[in-house]
Amino acid sequence: MILKLNKIHKQYPSADNTEAVKVLENLNLEIHQKETVAIIGQSGCGKSTLLSLIAGLDSPTTGEVILDGQSLQTMNEETLAKYRSKQIGIVFQRFHLMPHLTALENVSLPLELSRQRNSQQQAAQTLETMGLGHRKNHFPHQLSGGECQRVAIARALVIKPALLLADEPTGNLDEKTGEKLSDILFDMVESISMTLLLVTHNHSLAHRCQRKLQLRDGSLHETMD
């Protein structure tokens, strides 16, 4: 088991401080190694919150996130950051590349953050496998949306994370580019046997995952098609 979410509750104080807004309620999830899981749900149902908790960018009100056997709640900010830099890759809907770094520099950044050697070669290699070898010295604003997202995927995968989180990866792309990108994503995941947690409301994308879960009323429900 790579990821285990145990009785997660998450609530935010409301604007007028009277009643807390409950986003996640008694949410449980287990994901096994090399499993691909899709989470679908309406906008505003708490998908982002869930991803934040899993990435260790936010902490639950109660409950535990256990990644690779270790509880994130026991880690301090520093170890959490280290852990994140080695174990978790994230692909965002809006790409979120560093605007003033080239494609290659963007991809090598996480390697450098985790103090790995040969970051340049590894990054270049990863870009190559994503079919972007010829674009490695371009800046994000010189790339198309699909290319940007491919760079983002390369950046997430380059550290060979234990868990890949993808937040609506095709959401900002047109249909054709989106399909092409999901092909690439799943190819990569398969080829390196990656554990993937995908958040989307695109059903065709969700279909490509082994498991589909629906986030509703603050907790997850298995769905059948």
Place this chain on the structure above:
Amino acid sequence: MRLWIKLAFKELRNNSRFSLFFILNLTLGLVGFIALDSFKISIHNHIQLSSKAFLAADLEVSSNQPLTLQQQTSLEASMGEVLQKTRQVSFLSMVASPQATRLVQIIGIEQGYPLYGKILLKDQIPATQDSLRNDLLNGPKVWVQPELLAALNTKQGEQLRVGELSPQITQQILESPGGSFWAAQIGYKLFMGLEQVEKTGLTKVGSRRKYIYLYKLPVNAPLKQIRKRLQTQIADQFGPNSSVAVKTHHDANQQTKRFLGYLNDYLGLVSLVALFLAGIGTAYLFRSYLVKKTKEIAILLSLGATKRETFQLVLLQIAFLGTASALLASALAILFLPLLSQVMQNFLPKDFQSVLSWQSILLALGMGTLGSVVFCLPVLVRIRNVKAQILFQENQMETNITGGFSKAALLSYCPILLIAWMLAVWQSHSWLVGSIFILSLLASFLILGVIGWSMLSIVGRYFSSSYLILRLSFRNLYRNRVSLLSSFLAIGIGALLINLIPQVQEGLQQEITQPESSSLPTFFFFDIQPEQVDPLQQFLEEQNHPLNNISPMIRARLSLINGGTYQDSHVHLGDTREQEETKRARNRAYNLSYRLELSADESIVEGRAFSGTFNMESDALPEISVEIRFAERLGVQLGDQLTFDVQGIPIEGKVVNLRKVQWTGFQPNFFILFQPGVLEQAPGTFLATLSQVTAQEKVSLQNKIIQKFANISIVDVSRVIQKVLDITHQISWALQVMALLAVFAGLIVVYSLSRFNAQSRQQEINLLKILGADFPDIRSMILLEFGMIGLLASAVGALLSLVISRLLSFFLFESLWNVTWSLTFATIFGISILSMATAYLGVRKTLRQNPNSLLQAV
């Protein structure tokens, strides 16, 4: 760490256009600061030199008795380093030519005199130390003012009888240092060698003379402290009643002393304004930069960087940009400021030395480097709260980092405040000024913040217009209100600082400027007896020199205020003049005068004019007018009843007005005026002035008057007035120039802020363009938006500056203050236009660009 340095530079290099833009904006502000601050120091130095020329030294010690060498050495020990010293003896004496005898002021000097300023000889040739050595100090010789030759009916080359000596007149002196108003020219000056003076026998025990020891001290010597130290030492060593006195060049002339004091404080304010203008500009740029970086920080966090590391990255970048700008600014200043002053040569006073101040450059460097950390601390503290989860958000990501006011956020402002406060005190050389300045600036920040926030909120929420552009503008204002608030604050404070100096200047200028209506007197006549007024007037009429300002002067003691005794609050134990004043106050004897109309130099500040000549039949008290500052000193207010003992007879009157007197008019003015019809019977004398007497006529006229009216004392005040005016003109010029420069530097900062603002709207403009908005619409929208922010912020800022300038003038400039609406409106208007124009140019540039380059939402 190396990784972060590498990354920091990589980013800056890859984004070189922005880096350059940032650096240029910051450089502009810093160059403005260096120029303003340096020029301020140059002006200060220049006017200090003029003031030193008044005394011919930095510091003088004077005594009725010659000081022994031991006494001199012990006093000098308290002065710190003494660069140069020269001795002088001065006294009045009757000097005779074969034709006439006259009262003369004899000044014995030795090699080295004067330590500042110069002696100007016949044909405008300055006396050199060589000419002193070879001529005046070499044997029994004298140099005299040309008027004395005429008065004694003698010529250069002839001999005079001075005590037991018969020295030869070898030179004429047109100009020489020194010149307090009242000790002025009761006798014309005669210079002699100090050794020769001793031989005249006129300085023996039993004569009334003054030994003066002049000192030149290092430029930065703390004169006030040294004077204080010496005064205590003198009181210890010579007793409290001794004639030994210390004077700094500031004390040399009462009028210039006051004005120099004003100038000093004014320049201190200018420094503060310069510093804070640069500070506001820098802080704004740094903070905008940091806010832009929020998203990147979030990305780095999501990639597994720690917060500490991300802070390191942005701080490194900011520090680098700041340092680069500061270095560039310093280089530009060093290269171009001398060039600039060369170009301005014609507008600068003669002998003006413009210096490049290393202190200013160091300050600019400090601001560029350390400022980055200090100014950005509050933003950094807020960024601490930035959570990377914003990256997941499904809707348009907002980099809203205002957050609540946590304790940490408030604490983060403390270093800024503390450093700003320290800098303010340091720059203004005054705890009081620095503290007032910081406090009022802080209050202004709050007021601007509240007004700005409510305006932006109200405008966005409640104003909807069917007109698209208006609606868009209003909505923009509302939606961007967080970032707009900081530009609102920056422009508001900018306007405040810009308008502050001219406001302060205006009040001072009015005080210092010589009123045009009055012509400057050449002679003051004293001791005209009542029965002499008519004959003298008639006599001078015949000579075509009508007598002006004939003023009665009646000596009286102030015995009671409102029927009770009073305490004079003006008790200073300072230099001799102040001691004298205290004693005069103890004696409570004042010179009263009476006249119906105010003179051209006077204006009523409070109360009403005299009702006319005193009505014998009325039961009312006689009316009194009191000079306002004197009234403050006595603690007298409008409506108070003053009782004077006029030579044995008590006379009571009621204060009906407080008067302001423009003393630069050099007219006979009185602290206390009665309405006519009260004091006419009391024994008194008259004084009067005579104007526009040419140098040629001067002496012959004087001789004629002396022959006919032997008792009248005639004082030639033309030279002293000229000297005072020279300095006040320079001060007045300095006030104006500094005000102008401050406005200019301020506008530069506002320009660089607006430019930066306009640049940051690029993205949005492009979006609108792509959406198909009309170019004119976009332009109007931006103009409207920037115009609104500029107008409101500058209006609030300018109004606040009125309040602050009033406050400062109360503490610093004896409430010399005038509201000048025209100036205030010019500031508001100018800033609005500038901010709109800058925005317009920025928009035009963006509109011309290919939208594709900005199309991708990165």
Place this chain on the structure above:
Amino acid sequence: MKQSRRFHPPKLLFLLGILFLLNPFQLYGATKTTLLMLGDSLTAGYGVDKEQAFPFLLQKKFEMEGYQITVINGGISGSTSASALGRLKWYSRIQPNLLFLELGANDGLRGLSVESMKKNLGKAIQFAQAKGMRVILAGMKMPLNYGDTYTKQFETAFHELAEQYKIPIIPFLLEGVAGNPQLNLADGIHPTTEGHRIISQTIFKHLQPLVKK
């Protein structure tokens, strides 16, 4: 004189009349002396309190010795001999019977003509004598820096006047005070309180024979 009545200048003459009535001299006839001290800053007590200037000290001294006397301080700082006659006329309304004339020092300090000073003082003495006042003249000297000729001329002028009008003279008012830094203020010419005490003794010595007990 001491009560500070509200003063109405229109009624100046009227008030002066009251003053006459209130004046003990008027009430007690010839038994009381009114001494007018007409002078400059020395008499006015420049730089010291009114109660420490010699006119006030004299009043006290005479009272202690049992004399009935009113001393009027008619000193004006900076005044010259030219003002003597005008001021004397002002004071003659209260009919002083003894005049102490101390003017001329400022003439000398300003280097004015000694001749005209003599003339001015002479006129004042004549006027006083015509009004039946007895006059005592305060002799004055100039500091040495004014040169031999002038200082001598100046000093003798007073003695010549005394001789001409047959009046007593105090040869030098500042005897034992002038030139002594301990007895003079920082300006070197105005006496301290101690200086005033010495001066009052000098004057008392010369004045006593002229005042009736």
